Amino acid sequence: MTIPEISPHVHTAIDAEGIATLTVRGAKAMNIIGSPAILAVTDALARLRDEPGLRVLVLRGQGDQAFIGGADIGEMAGLTPATAEAFITRLKDLCEAVRLFPVPVIARIAGWCLGGGLEVAMACDLRLASSDSQYGMPEVRVGIPSVIHAALMPRLIGPAAAAWMLLTGDTVDAATALAQGLVHRVCALDSLDAEVQRTARQLAGLGPRVLRQQKALLRDWERLPLDEAIARSVAEFASAYTTGEPQLHMQRFLDRKR
DSSP states (O other): OOOOSSSSTEEEEOOTEEEEEEEOOOOOTTTTTOOHHHHHHHHHHHHHOOOTTTOEEEEEEEESSSOOOOOHHHHHHTOOOHHHHHHHHHHHHHHHHTTOOOEEEEEEEOSSEEEEHHHHHHHHHHEEETTOEEEEEEEGGGGGOOOOGGGHHHHHHHHHHHHHHHHHHHEEEEHHHHHHTSSSSEEEEHHHHHHHHHHHHHHTTHHHHHHHHHHHHHHHHSSHHHHHHHHHHHHHHHHHHSSHHHHHHHHHHHHOOO
């Protein structure tokens, strides 16, 4: 099912298994995003999150040259302190809409993934990439710091690797990104869509309530002290038994053992 489009900057569709695909249509082949695209994608995420039967979201860029090649330098060059704060808040809201989306979000990354695009990718739960993909946070090279969801980078790849990328603006290739933990899997470009679909179907085949529970716990664990995170998990474990999913899936497991 294709969801009616309200902007040329985004395309959304949901298949029969509850797997939604949101395609970012930025400027030119590099999928550069300015304010109109940022707002359109944020709005599309808000509409998708309430779709009945939604299990998984695949987030991708149009074409294979870039996931998102970064924020629009043409727009940023004319910002003032006041409009700069408004601009970066819009991008922050987009990344938060991804990070807090109620079901798992898979980033399908081909080609370049830079700056604001890498921040969007890091806000996703899983990152599957082509072997020719390239990653970087080049903001310092144009006179601005990397901010907002660049804060996730030290947690994902460690302080040393993050400091190098953020301070130098250097790019890394897919093999390095995989070794550092920036992406979860890498495959040839011609196999990427199949790998994304395999992973999405694997997730879609699990209980929808437990997936939402687990994602919510992951977000809680990012912000809570360890003791509180553990204690709050007890209630979520008990809550799972109100959904019927443990009873169903455990019985299926026991039936297979017979």
